[in-house]
Amino acid sequence: MNGRPGNGRPANGWTGAVRWVVAGGLGRLLVVLPPYAWLTLFFLVPFVIVLKISFAEMVSAIPPYTPLVAWVEDVYLQLRLNMANYIFLLDDGLYLTAYLNSIKIAAIATALCLLLGYPMAYAIARAPEARRNGLLLLIMLPFWTSFLIRVYAWIGILKDEGLLNNFLIAIGVIDQPLAILHTDWAVYIGLVYSYLPFMVLPLYATLEKMDLTLLEAAADLGCRPLRAFLLVTLPLSMPGIVAGSMLVFIPSVGEFVIPDLLGGPDTLMIGKVLWVEFFTNRDWPLASAVAVAMLVLLVAPILVFQRHRQNAEEPE
Amino acid sequence: MDAVQDSVLNRAIGVFIMVDTQTVPAPARAPGGSLGQPWKDPKAVPFIKLEGVSKSYGDILAVNRVDLSIHKGELFALLGASGCGKSTLLRILAGLEVPTEGRVFIDGVDMAGMPPYRRPTNMMFQSYALFPHMTVEQNIAFGLKQEQAPRARIVERVAAVLDLVQMGAFARRKPHQLSGGQRQRVALARSLVKEPKVLLLDEPLGALDKKLREQTQFELVNIQERVGVTFVVVTHDQEEAMTMSSRIGVMNAGRIEQVGTPAEIYEYPHSRYVADFIGTANLLEGIVQTHAADTVVVQCPDMPSAVAVSQVGAVPAGASVTVMIRPEKMTMGRDRPTGEVNAAPGRVRDIAYLGDISIYHVQLDSGKVMEVAQTNLRHTAEQRVTWEDVVWVGWHPANAVVLTQ
Numbered sequence: 001m002n003g004r005p006g007n008g009r010p011a012n013g014w015t016g017a018v019r020w021v022v023a024g025g026l027g028r029l030l031v032v033l034p035p036y037a038w039l040t041l042f043f044l045v046p047f048v049i050v051l052k053i054s055f056a057e058m059v060s061a062i063p064p065y066t067p068l069v070a071w072v073e074d075v076y077l078q079l080r081l082n083m084a085n086y087i088f089l090l091d092d093g094l095y096l097t098a099y100l101n102s103i104k105i106a107a108i109a110t111a112l113c114l115l116l117g118y119p120m121a122y123a124i125a126r127a128p129e130a131r132r133n134g135l136l137l138l139i140m141l142p143f144w145t146s147f148l149i150r151v152y153a154w155i156g157i158l159k160d161e162g163l164l165n166n167f168l169i170a171i172g173v174i175d176q177p178l179a180i181l182h183t184d185w186a187v188y189i190g191l192v193y194s195y196l197p198f199m200v201l202p203l204y205a206t207l208e209k210m211d212l213t214l215l216e217a218a219a220d221l222g223c224r225p226l227r228a229f230l231l232v233t234l235p236l237s238m239p240g241i242v243a244g245s246m247l248v249f250i251p252s253v254g255e256f257v258i259p260d261l262l263g264g265p266d267t268l269m270i271g272k273v274l275w276v277e278f279f280t281n282r283d284w285p286l287a288s289a290v291a292v293a294m295l296v297l298l299v300a301p302i303l304v305f306q307r308h309r310q311n312a313e314e315p316e
Numbered sequence: 317m318d319a320v321q322d323s324v325l326n327r328a329i330g331v332f333i334m335v336d337t338q339t340v341p342a343p344a345r346a347p348g349g350s351l352g353q354p355w356k357d358p359k360a361v362p363f364i365k366l367e368g369v370s371k372s373y374g375d376i377l378a379v380n381r382v383d384l385s386i387h388k389g390e391l392f393a394l395l396g397a398s399g400c401g402k403s404t405l406l407r408i409l410a411g412l413e414v415p416t417e418g419r420v421f422i423d424g425v426d427m428a429g430m431p432p433y434r435r436p437t438n439m440m441f442q443s444y445a446l447f448p449h450m451t452v453e454q455n456i457a458f459g460l461k462q463e464q465a466p467r468a469r470i471v472e473r474v475a476a477v478l479d480l481v482q483m484g485a486f487a488r489r490k491p492h493q494l495s496g497g498q499r500q501r502v503a504l505a506r507s508l509v510k511e512p513k514v515l516l517l518d519e520p521l522g523a524l525d526k527k528l529r530e531q532t533q534f535e536l537v538n539i540q541e542r543v544g545v546t547f548v549v550v551t552h553d554q555e556e557a558m559t560m561s562s563r564i565g566v567m568n569a570g571r572i573e574q575v576g577t578p579a580e581i582y583e584y585p586h587s588r589y590v591a592d593f594i595g596t597a598n599l600l601e602g603i604v605q606t607h608a609a610d611t612v613v614v615q616c617p618d619m620p621s622a623v624a625v626s627q628v629g630a631v632p633a634g635a636s637v638t639v640m641i642r643p644e645k646m647t648m649g650r651d652r653p654t655g656e657v658n659a660a661p662g663r664v665r666d667i668a669y670l671g672d673i674s675i676y677h678v679q680l681d682s683g684k685v686m687e688v689a690q691t692n693l694r695h696t697a698e699q700r701v702t703w704e705d706v707v708w709v710g711w712h713p714a715n716a717v718v719l720t721q
Contacts, residue, residue: 216412217445219432221459221510231458235449 206240369418
């Protein structure tokens with residue numbers, strides 16, 4: 001047998017591999033691999049586990065669910081997919097109500113963040129260049145304190161004898177303390193407060209890079225400043241609006257800490273339901289089904305939306 | 317009614333004759349062209365009038381007490397090096413900058429406090445400033461929609477200007493799908509569509525390559541003659557200003573140095589700056605010796621004998637002046653030129669062959685280098701002057717200018 005590689009052609013795997021490494025394939029792989037490995041290990045694998053548990057049945061054991069695959073009569077390998085959890089989700093109105101309520105609260109919080117965040121981002125983007133970084137730093141400053149502590153602090157502000165009520169009574173605006181804590185209002189305050197930076201930063205990024213001569217052109221063509229904002233600035237900042245809204249809306253839907261600490265017993269959000277199923281009822285399969293349903297319900301519209309945007313941006 | 321028709325007819329005849337008599341496809345516009353020369357008529361009312369306009373940013377004076385009159389139908393060029401304040405002046409006309417001092421009138425109306433969206437001006441921006449989220453059509457219709465023009469009129473006007481700039485086939489494209497030249501046409505169409513009284517163009521052809529630029533220059537002039545709008549063009553390119561405009565205002569350090577037709581600016585600059593900025597100029601420093609009725613005699617250290625310059629207008633004896641001669645107005649030969657000419661011997665140091673002409677750098681005995689342009693009439697190599705040859709350069713007194721500033 002002739003063991004020598006023929007005229008420059010990869011005669012065996014080794015020369016091919018060497019060529020591949022020389023061509024930069026290894027470098028590319030090393031760059032791409034870590035994020036893929038990270039996502040697989042910490043997102044995909046846990047999700048598959050949760051998906052698996054959602055098809056199991058609850059038992060009082062450790063772990064508290066039945067295996068999906070079992071030997072039956074020593075010869076059959078049986079895969080039992082228990083759909084009861086999903087059926088229960090549809091049957092019991094509680095879950096659907098919690099989903100819808102979460103989406104409603106998240107949507108309102110997102111809208112409030114947009115209303116508050118847009119002027120902030122606009123003001124920072126149009127501020128003198130020397131001042132912009134300082135203002136951005138102020139937006140990010142709250143991140144230096146733990147999220148949990150900041151939400152706890154709101155209890156101190158919003159409770160009946162809290163800072164806000166004491167202040168309002170002191171200046172004579174109200175006689176009786178306002179019941180804000182443990183209502184949906186407190187949840188909105190907490191959500192808007194916590195997620196506002198995620199709205200401001202992407203908005204700032206799009207507004208800051210906008211070509212201001214476009215506004216001069218609009219004015220030159222007879223457009224008043226407010227109309228110029230609506231016809232030019234607003235449409236051009238759409239990517240920032242979409243990105244900021246996604247960054248606020250998605251975590252808000254599944255938020256647990258804020259409704260748990262600031263919300264009342266009536267505040268029904270899917271994150272809280274999930275917690276109760278896992279830790280109070282110890283019904284892991286049902287809780288997993290809730291989690292999977294939430295993911296599907298949230299991800300599906302986002303994927304459709306992304307696809308739509310990509311199509312819109314393709315040249316005709 | 318009759319008078320209007322007459323003037324239209326005259327204008328058409330004027331254009332016709334002008335084109336007909338031109339054998340070379342040179343600039344479509346003779347200076348002043350069909351317009352006449354309203355700036356020479358003291359009774360003519362200027363269409364745009366600037367009175368002592370200044371603009372300062374902190375300590376920096378971008379525009380320094382500018383007085384300027386521009387007449388209806390002119391294609392006026394503001395020419396200057398970058399940072400001379402020409403763009404600021406244009407933006408003051410558009411209302412995008414508020415002058416620190418002075419007044420601006422357009423068609424007799426004081427523009428003080430009038431925001432850009434109410435002015436009878438439209439601007440074509442240097443960067444074109446096309447709205448990236450709108451199609452070509454929507455970009456052009458934008459201005460008409462702001463004045464709530466009826467839909468039928470918008471459609472008709474947009475189609476008309478698209479036709480004018482030959483961009484009809486691209487109406488549905490977005491700006492990022494167009495080439496630089498196409499974007500420039502769309503920007504022009506957008507600024508024309510509202511039929512402004514004054515069209516302001518900021519370096520309109522800056523982003524185009526040379527060939528496309530020349531082509532578009534003539535197109536701009538043609539469009540200007542067809543629509544009859546008053547154009548004010550800002551440019552740093554003197555060739556562009558010369559080919560296109562009826563008059564040029566040369567700006568330097570926030571001031572207008574000189575206003576005149578391209579020929580006036582080139583042949584009779586008022587200052588050293590203008591002479592040097594427009595075209596190539598040989599500048600000789602000297603002291604005025606005598607001044608007769610029509611001839612100034614200047615003692616120049618660089619020249620072997622006193623220089624005579626035909627000049628009307630008083631220049632006092634003893635004043636230090638600069639004599640300016642254009643390279644193409646000079647002669648060059650192996651023998652001393654005869655007759656009533658200024659001449660000096662020198663040595664050829666450099667030759668640039670440009671095909672139609674050659675530029676010779678001739679160093680005089682004093683060390684001063686003069687630029688001489690010679691038309692290459694023959695293509696034989698006989699008697700051609702070459703490097704290190706000793707030659708005489710000369711010029712007629714009528715072909716030089718005495719500059720006092």
